[in-house]
Amino acid sequence: MRDAGMIERAPLLNALTHVLMIAGLLIAAFPIYVVFIASTHDLPTVNRVPMPLWPGEHLVQNYTTVWNKSDFGAKMINSLIVATGVTIGKITLAALTAFSIVFFRYRARMLIFWAIFITLMLPLEVRIVPTYAVAADVAEPLRWLVWLFGFELGIAPINLLNTYTGLILPLVATATGTFLYRQFFLTIPDTLVEAARMDGAGPLRFFREHLLPLSRNNMAALATIMFVYAWNQYLWPLLITTDARMATATMQLQKIVPGPLFGQPPVWNEAMAATLLVMVPPLLVVIFMQGAFVRGLVATDK
Amino acid sequence: MTTLALAPAIDRVPRRARPVRELLAGTLFVVPATMLLLAIILAPLLCLLILSVTDYEIGAMQIRWLGLANFEKALSDPVFRRAMGNTLLYVALVLPGGVFIGLLVALLVHGRTRSRAFYEVAYFLPVTATLIAMAAVWQFLLHPKLGPVNGLLKAAGFPEMAFISEPSLLIPTLAAIGLWNLIGFNMILFLAGLTAIPRDLYDAAEIDGAGGPIDRFLTVTWPQLAPTTMFVAVTTSITAFKVFDTVAVLTRGRDGSEVLLYAIYLEGFQYFKIGYSAALTVIFLAFMLAFSVFQAFQLDRKVHY
Numbered sequence: 001m002r003d004a005g006m007i008e009r010a011p012l013l014n015a016l017t018h019v020l021m022i023a024g025l026l027i028a029a030f031p032i033y034v035v036f037i038a039s040t041h042d043l044p045t046v047n048r049v050p051m052p053l054w055p056g057e058h059l060v061q062n063y064t065t066v067w068n069k070s071d072f073g074a075k076m077i078n079s080l081i082v083a084t085g086v087t088i089g090k091i092t093l094a095a096l097t098a099f100s101i102v103f104f105r106y107r108a109r110m111l112i113f114w115a116i117f118i119t120l121m122l123p124l125e126v127r128i129v130p131t132y133a134v135a136a137d138v139a140e141p142l143r144w145l146v147w148l149f150g151f152e153l154g155i156a157p158i159n160l161l162n163t164y165t166g167l168i169l170p171l172v173a174t175a176t177g178t179f180l181y182r183q184f185f186l187t188i189p190d191t192l193v194e195a196a197r198m199d200g201a202g203p204l205r206f207f208r209e210h211l212l213p214l215s216r217n218n219m220a221a222l223a224t225i226m227f228v229y230a231w232n233q234y235l236w237p238l239l240i241t242t243d244a245r246m247a248t249a250t251m252q253l254q255k256i257v258p259g260p261l262f263g264q265p266p267v268w269n270e271a272m273a274a275t276l277l278v279m280v281p282p283l284l285v286v287i288f289m290q291g292a293f294v295r296g297l298v299a300t301d302k
Numbered sequence: 303m304t305t306l307a308l309a310p311a312i313d314r315v316p317r318r319a320r321p322v323r324e325l326l327a328g329t330l331f332v333v334p335a336t337m338l339l340l341a342i343i344l345a346p347l348l349c350l351l352i353l354s355v356t357d358y359e360i361g362a363m364q365i366r367w368l369g370l371a372n373f374e375k376a377l378s379d380p381v382f383r384r385a386m387g388n389t390l391l392y393v394a395l396v397l398p399g400g401v402f403i404g405l406l407v408a409l410l411v412h413g414r415t416r417s418r419a420f421y422e423v424a425y426f427l428p429v430t431a432t433l434i435a436m437a438a439v440w441q442f443l444l445h446p447k448l449g450p451v452n453g454l455l456k457a458a459g460f461p462e463m464a465f466i467s468e469p470s471l472l473i474p475t476l477a478a479i480g481l482w483n484l485i486g487f488n489m490i491l492f493l494a495g496l497t498a499i500p501r502d503l504y505d506a507a508e509i510d511g512a513g514g515p516i517d518r519f520l521t522v523t524w525p526q527l528a529p530t531t532m533f534v535a536v537t538t539s540i541t542a543f544k545v546f547d548t549v550a551v552l553t554r555g556r557d558g559s560e561v562l563l564y565a566i567y568l569e570g571f572q573y574f575k576i577g578y579s580a581a582l583t584v585i586f587l588a589f590m591l592a593f594s595v596f597q598a599f600q601l602d603r604k605v606h607y
Contacts, residue, residue, distance in 0.1 A: 013515075017410055017413065020410060021410050021411075021414075021421065024407060024410070024425065025421070025424055025425070027482070028424060028425050028427055028428050028482070028485075028486065029424060029427055031428075031431075031436065031439050031440065031443055031482070032427055032428070032431060032439075034439065034442070034443060034450065035435075035439050038442070047448065051448065051450070093334055093335050093338070096331045096332070096334065096335065097331065097332050097334075097335040099331055100329070100330075100331035100332035101332070104329070104331075106329055108329075112332055112335075112336065115339055115344075116335075116339075118591075119339065119343050122343070122587065122590060122591075123540055123544055125544040125546060125563055126543075126544060126563075126583065126586055126587055126590055127343065127346060127347065127350070127583075127587075128563075128566065128567070128570075128583070129350060129353070129566065129570050129576065129579050129580050129583045130346030130347060130349045130350035130353070130580070130583070131342065131346050132570075132571075133346065133349050133353070133576070134341070134342065134345065134346045134349070138341070140349060141345035141346065141348055141349050169338070169342060170342050172338065173338045173339060173341075173342035173343060176537075178335070203331075225487075228429060228430055231432070232430075232432045232433065232434075234432070234433070234434045234546075234547050234550070235546055235547070235550075235563075235567070239571060250432050250434050250435070253432065253434055253435050253438075254434055254550075254551065266438070268442060271438055272439070272442075274435070275431075275432075275435035275436070275438065275439060278432055278435055279430060279431050279432065279435065282430040283427070283430045285430075286423065286426055286429075286430055287423060290419060290422065290423055291419075293422070293490065295497070
């Protein structure tokens with residue numbers, strides 16, 4: 001590696017880099033370490049000043065309490081369903097759309113590309129009011145359109161509140177994935193496209209047998225990002241679920257960790273145990289995918 | 303071989319007549335996404351525009367046409383104006399911080415050989431942490447009496463800081479937490495960009511006499527990274543504009559921490575004034591669009607230097 005060569009020549013610089021990286025590591029990891037430590041003590045110990053920085057003996061007890069107290073298992077399963085649904089939905093949709101935009105020529109192509117570009121700029125949070133209106137009644141836009149012309153639409157509301165569909169679909173319909181896929185597909189050499197054509201491969205076969213295997217790493221990278229993103233969603237599930245059975249883990253977390261204005265001091269050890277529990281699934285995905293993660297964001301496989 | 307570049311679409315298909323079957327297939331592939339786009343994004347936006355000129359409230363029997371009254375009310379409302387100012391301040395802190403610290407961390411990690419995989423995961427750790435949860439953790443870390451951060455400050459002889467109660471400190475505190483959560487993601491994007499820079503460019507730079515680390519950074523790394531940097535800047539500013547989670551947990555939008563998305567949430571989903579919050583959303587949208595278009599232009603200029 002070139003940088004390694006450079007560092008050999010400058011021991012002072014090398015030492016400085018090490019100091020910087022370890023300092024960064026402390027800043028990145030220390031809060032999470034504190035979460036772990038706080039989750040292993042009983043409440044009086046956590047509230048002591050200063051809080052001990054070594055693990056205590058109440059780990060099992062705290063985690064069992066939190067798990068049972070708030071039906072955490074069911075909430076985690078809800079989050080898992082939503083995050084997996086969003087991940088699969090996005091990867092599929094993004095691959096198909098990018099494939100169409102990059103490898104075919106038709107009149108609406110640039111229009112679709114710009115529509116994607118704009119939605120990339122307008123995340124769900126910005127569209128939260130109208131998206132909620134549509135989730136509450138899928139026929140809502142039509143109803144307004146008809147209302148503009150002075151009529152009433154005689155359709156019963158189609159309600160997506162408190163459904164997995166309502167939780168998943170709006171999170172699928174953003175363009176980040178399509179964008180990343182497009183960038184990758186643009187680097188596929190024309191010779192490969194021509195070769196596949198010579199072999200008599202139709203578009204579907206080209207997609208399945210050439211593009212998909214080539215984009216394995218991209219898929220892994222995208223899946224990791226999407227899973228973490230969907231798992232950590234808070235505002236959308238908060239709005240669309242009123243039924244406690246549909247609540248996600250992040251929502252439950254917000255109930256376990258009362259904010260400053262609720263009046264009562266938070267039960268820190270249990271709150272921290274819950275925090276760590278909610279962190280485990282996305283962390284596992286990142287560690288599991290680590291190998292493909294960075295490589296997958298690079299345009300071509302080397 | 304740029305990564306994540308916002309390059310213009312290249313025509314990949316030779317200019318000769320395509321069989322109708324293939325053309326049809328190409329269009330079919332884009333149908334699911336288009337349907338979703340229409341149903342989940344475009345149609346709701348249409349609703350939004352209509353709602354924003356009405357006084358619609360959830361449960362109301364009558365809807366009245368208000369014209370631009372909602373917008374006038376919003377723009378003269380001191381709370382909403384503070385929310386706009388605070389959001390801009392938040393973006394102004396998080397955008398440069400996120401881009402430059404992310405780049406610095408990526409450069410450091412990229413220089414490692416054996417420990418690189420370890421550092422990648424370690425620095426990515428905060429990204430996997432739910433901001434909702436971490437906001438609570440930071441509340442604990444920054445607690446004036448219990449928190450270790452104030453413990454450190456006091457040990458170093460500084461006065462105790464009320465990070466989450468002093469109004470003027472709220473936005474900087476929230477920005478610091480946002481940065482902590484964001485840096486790892488930007489690092490990964492920059493690492494991908496760095497990996498894609500062809501090795502021989504550095505050799506060429508060396509021959510041209512750009513041998514030192516700073517020379518090589520300025521002549522090769524920085525220009526080659528331009529598309530990645532732009533992409534990081536766009537995603538970072540979008541993330542910064544929609545700050546909500548930390549506000550919801552740490553401050554509940556109290557004095558000094560009013561932000562746009564929280565204001566929209568309060569009006570629409572706590573006070574149920576859908577019409578008014580739709581108007582706020584339109585203003586928010588206009589902000590984001592203006593900002594994004596501006597960045598897209600910058601991008602065009604930077605990429606075709």
